[in-house]
Amino acid sequence: MGSKSMFGRKRFWHALFYKRTALLLVLTVVKPCVLFPQERGDSGKVMGLMELYGLSSVILYGVEDEYAAKILLDALQPQLKGIKAVPALGQKPKRDDLVIYLGSFQSNPVARQAFKSLGYSIRWESLTEGSYFLKTFRKSGKTTVFVTGKDRLGTLYATNDLKNYYLRFESGKVLMNELNVVERAHLKYRWFWNWDYRTRWDMSAPNDDLISKGESGSEPEDFSKTPEAYLRDLKKTIEFMSQNRLNGLILWGFLRDLHGGVAAAQELCNYAEERGVHILPGVGLAGNGGFYYEGENQFNLGKWAKAHPELRSVDEHGNFRDNTLCPEKPENREWYRQGLKWLYENFKIGGLNLGLGNLFVCYSEDCKKARQAMGGNDPDSYKDLARITRFMVEEAHKLDPDTWISYATYTGFDYNSVEGVSLGGLSGDKVRLKGMDSGAVSYPPEFVKFVPEFAICEWSLNKMYDDNAWPSPFKAPAKHNIGYLPWGNASSGTDQELYFRRIQEISHHAIASNLEGLVIYGEESSERPNVEINYLTFSQFAFNPATENDQFFRYRISRLYGGEEAAKKLIEILDLLENEEGMVAQKLGEALQQAKAALEMSDSSGKNRWNQLIQYLGRLTAKKS
Numbered sequence: 001m002g003s004k005s006m007f008g009r010k011r012f013w014h015a016l017f018y019k020r021t022a023l024l025l026v027l028t029v030v031k032p033c034v035l036f037p038q039e040r041g042d043s044g045k046v047m048g049l050m051e052l053y054g055l056s057s058v059i060l061y062g063v064e065d066e067y068a069a070k071i072l073l074d075a076l077q078p079q080l081k082g083i084k085a086v087p088a089l090g091q092k093p094k095r096d097d098l099v100i101y102l103g104s105f106q107s108n109p110v111a112r113q114a115f116k117s118l119g120y121s122i123r124w125e126s127l128t129e130g131s132y133f134l135k136t137f138r139k140s141g142k143t144t145v146f147v148t149g150k151d152r153l154g155t156l157y158a159t160n161d162l163k164n165y166y167l168r169f170e171s172g173k174v175l176m177n178e179l180n181v182v183e184r185a186h187l188k189y190r191w192f193w194n195w196d197y198r199t200r201w202d203m204s205a206p207n208d209d210l211i212s213k214g215e216s217g218s219e220p221e222d223f224s225k226t227p228e229a230y231l232r233d234l235k236k237t238i239e240f241m242s243q244n245r246l247n248g249l250i251l252w253g254f255l256r257d258l259h260g261g262v263a264a265a266q267e268l269c270n271y272a273e274e275r276g277v278h279i280l281p282g283v284g285l286a287g288n289g290g291f292y293y294e295g296e297n298q299f300n301l302g303k304w305a306k307a308h309p310e311l312r313s314v315d316e317h318g319n320f321r322d323n324t325l326c327p328e329k330p331e332n333r334e335w336y337r338q339g340l341k342w343l344y345e346n347f348k349i350g351g352l353n354l355g356l357g358n359l360f361v362c363y364s365e366d367c368k369k370a371r372q373a374m375g376g377n378d379p380d381s382y383k384d385l386a387r388i389t390r391f392m393v394e395e396a397h398k399l400d401p402d403t404w405i406s407y408a409t410y411t412g413f414d415y416n417s418v419e420g421v422s423l424g425g426l427s428g429d430k431v432r433l434k435g436m437d438s439g440a441v442s443y444p445p446e447f448v449k450f451v452p453e454f455a456i457c458e459w460s461l462n463k464m465y466d467d468n469a470w471p472s473p474f475k476a477p478a479k480h481n482i483g484y485l486p487w488g489n490a491s492s493g494t495d496q497e498l499y500f501r502r503i504q505e506i507s508h509h510a511i512a513s514n515l516e517g518l519v520i521y522g523e524e525s526s527e528r529p530n531v532e533i534n535y536l537t538f539s540q541f542a543f544n545p546a547t548e549n550d551q552f553f554r555y556r557i558s559r560l561y562g563g564e565e566a567a568k569k570l571i572e573i574l575d576l577l578e579n580e581e582g583m584v585a586q587k588l589g590e591a592l593q594q595a596k597a598a599l600e601m602s603d604s605s606g607k608n609r610w611n612q613l614i615q616y617l618g619r620l621t622a623k624k625s
Contacts, residue, residue, distance in 0.1 A: 046555060047178040049168065050136070052076075052143060054097020057083035060110060062103025064152045067274050068159040069102055072147070075163045079174045093117065095142075102147040103155050115146060124150060130185035130247065130543075132158035134166070136178050145176075153276045157183070157245045164243065165555050183544065187510060189404070189456065189482050189517020190246045190542040191280070192237065193353075196253030196293075197223045198491060201236035201525045223253070223294070227260035234268055240526055242275035244539035248404065250353040250519065252282030257295030262346065269348040278350025278404060281343070285356045285388050286313055286324045291339040299339040301325060313362040327356070327388035328366035336388075337395050344399040351404030353458075354392055356385045358410040359421065374450070377442040379422040385409065386447035393455040406456040406482060412464040413476045413513075415443050444477035453479040458519065460484050461506060470506065475514040482517040483510060488534045489521035496620065497583060498530045500537050500574045507541035518542045529613040532560075533574070561598075562606020569598035573613075585624050592617040 057080050061069035069085040076083050080098070088103065093114040101111035105124075115122075118137055132154035135146040147162055149155030161183070168175040225233070234251075241249065249272065255265050272279045284290050290301025297303070302323045305312050311332050313324040325332045343349065359381045361367075371383045378386075389407045396405050411417045422441045448457060457478035462485055464470045476483075485506065486492045487499050503520075510518060518538070526532040540552055549571060558567035573594050576587040595617055599610040 045179070045181045046166070047180075049175040050138065050143070050178055052080065052098055052174040052176055054141075054143070055082070056096040057098035057100075058094055058096045059083065059085040059100045059102055060088045060091060060094060060108070061085060062088055062107025062111070062155070064107045065103040065155050068147075068152075068156045071156075071159050072100065072102065072163060075167060076174060079169055079172060097141065098143045098145075100145045100147060102159065104149050104151055107152065107155075108148075111146060111148060114144065115148075118144070126184075127154075127182075128185045129188065130154050130157060130245065132161075132183055134158055134162055134179040134181040136176070136180075138178075145179075153247065154185075156242065156276045160243050160245075165559055185245075186544050186546070187507075187515070187517045187542045189248060189519070190539065191248035191250055191482070191517065191519040192241060192246060192522025193250040193484065193486075193519050194237065194252070194521070194523050195491075196230065196234075196251060196256060196259060197225075198489075198523045199233050199237060200523070201234075201240075201527075202229065202232045203525050203527050223256060223258045225259065227258075227264050230259035231264055231267065235271055236525075237522060238268075238272045238275055238277050240535070241277050241522070244536065245543050246522075246539050247276060248278040248280050248350065248519075249522070250280045250282060250406070252288070252353075253293045254279070254281035255292040255295070255297070257297075261295060261297075265347055273348050273350075279348075280351045280353045280404060280406065281347075281349055282353045282355060283339075283343075283392075285327055285336075285354055285392065286360055286362070287357060288355060290325075291343055299335075299342060304335055313360075314364040314367075316361075316363050318363065324362075326362050326364045326366060327384060328362070328364065328370050333391060336392060340392070340395050340399060344396070344403075349403075351406070352392075352396060354389055354405065354407040356381075356388060356407075360384060376446040377422075378446050379441070381421060382409075382445055382447040386450040389455065390451050393452050397452070397454060404456060405454075406458045407451070408458045408484070409460070411460060412469065413444075413459045413481070414464050414469045414472050414474045416467065416469065417460075417463060418443055418445050448478040451478070456480045456482055456516075458482050458484050459515075460486070462486055465502065465506065471509040472513055477514075481515050482519055483513075483515045485518065485520045487520060488531060489523055491523075492521070495524055495528075496530065497534075498574065498578050499534045501578045501580055502582075503534065503537045504541050504545075505580060507538075507545040510542075510545065527612075529609060529616045532609075560606065561609055562602030562604070566598050566602040566606055566610070569594060569601070573598070585620075588617060588621045588624060592621055 059069050059072055066087070073083065073085045083098070088108045088110045091110050093110055101108060101114055103111060105112035105115070120135070122133070127150045129151055130149070130153045132149040133146065135148070137144040147155065147158045149158050166177045166179060238249065255261060269279050282288070284301060287301065290304065291299035294300070305323055305325055308331065309320065311325055311329045312320040312322070313326045315321055361380045361384055367384060370387055371380055374383050374387070385407065393405045396403055411421050419441045451457070455478070457476065457480065459476055459481060461470060461483040464472060483506065485503070487494055487502070488497060489495055507518065520538050522535070524531045526535055536556070540547055540556065553567040553571055554564055557570060558564045561567050561570055573591045576591040576594070577584060592614065595610060595614045599607065599614065602610050
């Protein structure tokens with residue numbers, strides 16, 4: 001048997017064991033939280049269609065839910081001419097023919113009162129942030145609908161899901177599934193990771209939206225879009241995230257003169273906040289522009305380093321590094337402190353993503369003494385990362401106790417990855433697993449104890465997956481951890497890849513590995529079929545790793561690909577295109593034929609997506625030959 005088949009067999013049994021373990025954990029700990037009485041004929045959470053009608057219709061929304069109410073009103077108003085949206089403050093339960101109670105029970109106490117009067121109850125303590133329920137009740141010709149989140153974010157998710165997946169408009173009628181749905185957010189953090197100059201979502205943008213002809217350049221300095229084009233791209237990104245329950249956007253190049261500077265960043269933050277997305281600016285601690293990536297601003301790192309060359313970092317030969325800072329210098333620490341204060345006072349950000357640099361080490365006398373004082377066996381890069389991260393996290397927490405502060409390790413959390421850092425970044429076949437008592441490296445790494453517990457440690461999972469170290473017997477060692485996946489992006493050469501299976505496998509074992517969230521690139525437009533499938537898979541399985549594929553395709557994908565039968569075909573095509581090791585080139589021809597057959601059975605709403613998928617498969621086939 002060849003090495004590849006041995007690898008696949010090992011992967012199969014390894015994955016099977018951990019998948020069963022993780023799913024068992026999900027299914028036994030996460031029980032249904034809404035205590036609905038069993039209704040006659042209720043055989044599932046989503047049942048048949050009913051028509052919404054009545055001489056009077058109202059959306060009664062909570063004090064913080066006006067935006068969500070507008071989304072639903074805009075969707076219903078063309079068909080239900082008399083429907084109106086009314087704030088719940090000062091109201092009593094309505095007696096209209098159709099009443100939609102929208103909002104959490106905290107923001108909408110009238111909904112709570114109406115819910116209780118119908119004989120229902122709910123265990124809110126079992127639901128996490130962003131969770132929600134959708135419940136319909138029909139009696140004596142009157143219809144009551146609850147669009148209820150645990151919080152504002154959950155209500156927004158419930159509204160979008162109701163509009164996108166459970167409402168239908170046919171022949172002038174408004175149809176809706178009878179619903180008894182609870183959606184629990186399993187992973188707290190579900191993020192995109194973007195550079196400003198690489199984000200391209202508005203595929204219809206004309207060439208005159210570019211400052212120079214052609215696409216944005218290959219380096220962060222080569223920003224070529226106008227401020228208007230930049231905002232369109234990022235707003236489309238945020239809109240997709242909000243529609244698909246993604247709650248954080250790491251954005252490097254958040255502040256740059258060429259795309260509008262302070263004004264554009266403020267507009268973007270306001271737009272994202274309304275839609276439930278945290279903007280998390282990337283902040284370079286030693287390079288990468290600091291707080292203000294490019295432009296004439298006091299918090300641009302290059303400008304500060306040029307004005308104070310003695311405060312730059314030092315390489316192993318004792319030479320100063322241009323456009324970098326020594327993270328230990330008191331003057332730099334004060335600059336960091338002032339930069340944080342300026343950032344939090346001027347922008348509605350939801351947190352930060354801190355980056356010191358991949359295996360960055362400063363050899364100034366200050367840093368060498370600080371590392372020595374820390375003791376332990378951690379690599380120098382981990383020690384430098386821990387010290388400056390601790391300072392930044394504590395300062396940011398003073399400014400906003402609810403802020404999300406993540407910091408990048410640029411490594412996996414398995415033993416080989418951590419040992420590889422101590423050997424200068426070697427991993428995989430170049431590093432052999434040594435005994436845990438070998439003394440070569442501290443495991444778990446000690447630096448996580450140095451950083452405040454409320455910080456979020458970001459670990460790279462792609463190398464662990466490629467090296468067959470996922471699912472991992474190791475657990476991410478910090479109090480709060482997220483996993484980073486640099487997949488599906490032009491910068492990593494993976495923008496033509498499908499990651500349907502691999503994203504699912506990662507998400508199935510995330511909780512068991514002590515991860516509270518996942519991060520994936522979000523720079524490519526969802527108008528590309530493989531990218532959209534990757535994003536939809538990520539958003540669904542990060543929210544609920546226990547999702548069954550048939551339910552995902554029946555209620556979500558079928559609305560995009562022209563019906564349930566066509567969606568079933570898509571499952572078969574994805575099985576042909578990818579296995580747990582990657583894309584399967586030899587089955588492209590068969591997948592292409594299946595896609596053409598699915599196009600014929602799709603209804604009109606899915607034709608465009610099937611044509612795009614056929615074109616995508618055609619390009620892959622041509623490239624293969």
